[in-house]
Amino acid sequence: xxxxNMSRRIRRTPYTGKVEEAGVRGFSVVNHMLLPKAFxxxxxxxxxxxxxxxxxxxxxxxxxxxxxxxxxxxxxxxxTPRNISKAKVGDCFYIPIIxxxxxxxxxxxxxxxxxxxFWLSIADSDLLLYAMGLALGRGxxxxxxxxxxxxxxxxxxxxxDLLASVFGNDIRNIGFFKYNWIxxxxxxxxxxxxxxxxxxxxxxxxxxxxxxxELWDTIWEAGLPFNISVGCPNLIERIEGGLFSYGNxxxxxxxPFEIGHGKFCVTDGSIDYIGRxxxxxxxxxxxxxxxxxVVFGGDPCPTCAKPWPVLVGDxxxxxxxxxxxxxxxxxxxxxxxxxxxxxxxxxxxxVALPDGSIRQGNVTALPIS
Amino acid sequence: xxxxNMSRRIRRTPYTGKVEEAGVRGFSVVNHMLLPKAFxxxxxxxxxxxxxxxxxxxxxxxxxxxxxxxxxxxxxxxxTPRNISKAKVGDCFYIPIIxxxxxxxxxxxxxxxxxxxFWLSIADSDLLLYAMGLALGRGxxxxxxxxxxxxxxxxxxxxxDLLASVFGNDIRNIGFFKYNWIxxxxxxxxxxxxxxxxxxxxxxxxxxxxxxxELWDTIWEAGLPFNISVGCPNLIERIEGGLFSYGNxxxxxxxPFEIGHGKFCVTDGSIDYIGRxxxxxxxxxxxxxxxxxVVFGGDPCPTCAKPWPVLVGDxxxxxxxxxxxxxxxxxxxxxxxxxxxxxxxxxxxxVALPDGSIRQGNVTALPIS
Numbered sequence: 001x002x003x004x005n006m007s008r009r010i011r012r013t014p015y016t017g018k019v020e021e022a023g024v025r026g027f028s029v030v031n032h033m034l035l036p037k038a039f040x041x042x043x044x045x046x047x048x049x050x051x052x053x054x055x056x057x058x059x060x061x062x063x064x065x066x067x068x069x070x071x072x073x074x075x076x077x078x079x080t081p082r083n084i085s086k087a088k089v090g091d092c093f094y095i096p097i098i099x100x101x102x103x104x105x106x107x108x109x110x111x112x113x114x115x116x117x118f119w120l121s122i123a124d125s126d127l128l129l130y131a132m133g134l135a136l137g138r139g140x141x142x143x144x145x146x147x148x149x150x151x152x153x154x155x156x157x158x159x160x161d162l163l164a165s166v167f168g169n170d171i172r173n174i175g176f177f178k179y180n181w182i183x184x185x186x187x188x189x190x191x192x193x194x195x196x197x198x199x200x201x202x203x204x205x206x207x208x209x210x211x212x213x214e215l216w217d218t219i220w221e222a223g224l225p226f227n228i229s230v231g232c233p234n235l236i237e238r239i240e241g242g243l244f245s246y247g248n249x250x251x252x253x254x255x256p257f258e259i260g261h262g263k264f265c266v267t268d269g270s271i272d273y274i275g276r277x278x279x280x281x282x283x284x285x286x287x288x289x290x291x292x293x294v295v296f297g298g299d300p301c302p303t304c305a306k307p308w309p310v311l312v313g314d315x316x317x318x319x320x321x322x323x324x325x326x327x328x329x330x331x332x333x334x335x336x337x338x339x340x341x342x343x344x345x346x347x348x349x350x351v352a353l354p355d356g357s358i359r360q361g362n363v364t365a366l367p368i369s
Numbered sequence: 370x371x372x373x374n375m376s377r378r379i380r381r382t383p384y385t386g387k388v389e390e391a392g393v394r395g396f397s398v399v400n401h402m403l404l405p406k407a408f409x410x411x412x413x414x415x416x417x418x419x420x421x422x423x424x425x426x427x428x429x430x431x432x433x434x435x436x437x438x439x440x441x442x443x444x445x446x447x448x449t450p451r452n453i454s455k456a457k458v459g460d461c462f463y464i465p466i467i468x469x470x471x472x473x474x475x476x477x478x479x480x481x482x483x484x485x486x487f488w489l490s491i492a493d494s495d496l497l498l499y500a501m502g503l504a505l506g507r508g509x510x511x512x513x514x515x516x517x518x519x520x521x522x523x524x525x526x527x528x529x530d531l532l533a534s535v536f537g538n539d540i541r542n543i544g545f546f547k548y549n550w551i552x553x554x555x556x557x558x559x560x561x562x563x564x565x566x567x568x569x570x571x572x573x574x575x576x577x578x579x580x581x582x583e584l585w586d587t588i589w590e591a592g593l594p595f596n597i598s599v600g601c602p603n604l605i606e607r608i609e610g611g612l613f614s615y616g617n618x619x620x621x622x623x624x625p626f627e628i629g630h631g632k633f634c635v636t637d638g639s640i641d642y643i644g645r646x647x648x649x650x651x652x653x654x655x656x657x658x659x660x661x662x663v664v665f666g667g668d669p670c671p672t673c674a675k676p677w678p679v680l681v682g683d684x685x686x687x688x689x690x691x692x693x694x695x696x697x698x699x700x701x702x703x704x705x706x707x708x709x710x711x712x713x714x715x716x717x718x719x720v721a722l723p724d725g726s727i728r729q730g731n732v733t734a735l736p737i738s
Contacts, residue, residue, distance in 0.1 A: 003395030004373035005406040006674035008690050009493060009616030026372030029398035032616060037374040124378060126495035130502045136643060137506015247378030247401060274505060305375035321377050
């Protein structure tokens with residue numbers, strides 16, 4: 001881990017002071033903002049804790065692109081191959097955003113707040129500028145803003161009990177990828193059953209930075225009986241769980257089918273969107289690579305800052321874009337696009353690490369069980 | 370300085386291996402890519418060295434947005450209030466990019482490569498997505514790509530002699546904010562007299578990542594007689610020099626007039642661009658704040674990660690967005706928007722630092738002499 005030089009350009013969040021008090025040691029930068037990534041504990045300790053208890057995560061980097069106005073639904077639909085007319089108010093929809101070639105631009109969660117109001121909770125690219133360009137170019141009647149919303153994730157099997165103790169038992173009725181409204185300090189706040197782990201939990205889309213420290217403290221104190229700890233998206237858990245990271249597992253070089261999201265793509269011509277012709281062609285021909293898990297042996301692998309080639313014989317058939325040691329499987333695990341001829345589970349492969357070592361392993365399904 | 374967690378999403382550059390060999394200790398993240406920010410030396414040592422000798426900087430984060438095609442010039446013109454028809458092939462134009470309200474979206478240097486080919490050398494926002502959105506929305510006939518160009522800056526008073534020793538004396542004829550072509554390993558490469566310092570120098574827009582390490586080594590070895598060192602944009606030097614950083618000194622909350630770039634904005638109606646009406650209104654009414662230098666006393670100030678209020682009495686009249694100790698002036702220096710009634714040089718102010726201390730100082734012109 002190298003140092004990160006701070007500046008105003010890399011924005012702090014309403015919770016940054018809290019994570020500093022909690023002893024944060026490392027950050028990443030997403031959407032020009034700080035994402036806590038390391039505390040005094042190890043990734044392995046956090047992994048076991050997350051699977052058993054509950055954690056509080058500052059995921060403010062999941063910025064909201066708010067699109068409102070008479071043409072809001074039309075603009076969002078134009079950006080994604082998923083049929084958003086099926087979304088009701090209260091739904092969270094995962095929507096791939098693609099370019100004219102079908103390449104991934106972002107993979108936000110869309111929250112439908114009203115027929116003419118949407119939040120796109122984004123991964124690491126300036127989707128606001130893209131949406132603004134489209135709207136200006138086409139002369140659409142929309143307003144596009146980044147509201148003062150900073151998301152706090154409460155993740156882990158004890159999240160529901162913890163949040164019910166704070167906000168009441170009604171939150172137990174929120175379905176997966178649905179949201180509802182909770183009251184906090186006299187304000188209405190959006191809470192969804194969602195989050196960047198497979199351990200269950202919720203995300204509070206806090207509207208109003210000034211309420212951030214108090215929300216953090218409220219949940220922290222209520223969480224003590226549940227053995228709450230401060231955490232962050234856990235690399236072991238998300239790789240095992242088959243959760244992908246834009247910029248890591250996918251870039252504009254990849255289409256939604258390659259990351260297994262073909263099910264969200266309407267290619268029968270019934271809706272129109274940017275990149276439709278490209279996706280129809282891909283759907284007809286089939287993809288030439290698709291994301292898979294990779295399990296491989298040897299000592300715990302280092303951080304994957306640069307993709308690691310995945311080989312069969314001398315042929316490169318993929319590249320691991322996120323990898324780490326799994327203490328549960330006692331093996332290294334990774335996520336990799338794998339060429340079509342080699343993507344069956346069990347396929348023997350080799351991984352070429354940056355230290356020059358070659359590790360034996362095999363392709364596996366995602367999630368990695 | 371906290372830690373930075375590495376991943377593929379935060380892209381390495383062709384020179385990252387070289388800066389690691391040179392003992393890099395800290396990075397920033399710009400355009401989803403690593404910008405070296407600290408080495409074994411101090412910012413002060415680097416400052417004195419930069420003013421006297423020559424440095425090699427990895428500024429690959431200055432990504433190029435390449436716009437080509439029949440509508441390329443029309444698209445670029447639509448994005449900026451500067452009249453780009455005055456640019457000739459071989460020119461570098463600083464062009465503010467603004468939104469419909471006149472707010473700054475980016476402030477790239479435009480390189481005109483041909484009548485239908487432009488590079489926009491960008492600051493920290495995804496201008497490519499904005500340009501793509503505009504083009505898709507309006508149905509313009511352009512191609513927009515990020516070419517494999519990674520810029521190496523050679524900065525300091527000895528830069529010209531050093532580069533002439535490598536590429537020949539013709540490079541001495543390149544004018545300020547002009548470019549020409551040099552030969553390297555049988556390839557033609559673009560070199561401009563430009564850079565993010567006031568000490569003179571050049572930037573090589575290396576096209577082809579595979580040539581990066583060799584270009585670095587070639588310049589390094591030729592630079593030894595000139596006392597070359599590895600460096601990065603120097604915070605002391607750029608604050609003194611009145612060079613601004615997008616995301617620090619300006620955001621979408623600011624218009625080009627506020628950063629003193631009204632001279633680049635055509636508001637007489639002779640050209641059309643996004644935000645024209647907003648800029649015409651601002652031009653007619655005058656700005657209510659404008660960027661200035663601030664000099665203030667006391668011990669050396671910390672890193673400015675969150676703006677520091679600038680006060681006259683109890684009234685906040687500005688905020689310092691970048692600040693540091695100047696070893697030359699033996700005072701703290703900063704850059705701040707200052708309200709109209711207080712922006713005259715000499716105005717007494719106070720700066721409120723995050724440790725609670727209040728420092729006495731005054732407004733000054735930029736550059737700070």
